[in-house]
């Protein structure tokens with residue numbers, strides 16, 4: 809597999825405790841997509857990631873709504889788009905397009921790093937600088 813060493817690192821930390829904890833969970837589940845089919849079925853690993861992502865994204869969407877975060881629509885749009893991709897890959901993988909699983913395992917870490925650097929970073933800075941307390945879902 810092409811991304812066996814990808815995992816959590818301080819480089820991904822936004823110094824926001826709840827967000828970092830959620831992101832560590834995402835990284836673990838996302839990195840697991842690169843495991844082999846012998847370890848566990850890809851569909852099961854993808855389902856676990858999708859289930860996590862629905863809650864992860866809804867948690868951030870709620871924080872943005874509650875805090876009146878200005879670029880909320882743009883950020884939520886990125887969540888919706890990547891979730892759609894995951895669900896589309898799940899559907900097509902189940903229909904036999906197995907190579908899509910490997911492509912997703914390669915691309916998602918790149919998407920996530922970019923998303924953390926931009927959208928999530930802006931949200932974390934907004935919450936921290938405005939001293940807005942948030943709660944886990």
Ligand SMILES: [Fe+2]
Nearest residue numbers: 831864868928
């Ligand atoms: Fe996030």
Ligand SMILES: [Fe+2]
Nearest residue numbers: 868923927928
């Ligand atoms: Fe986000």
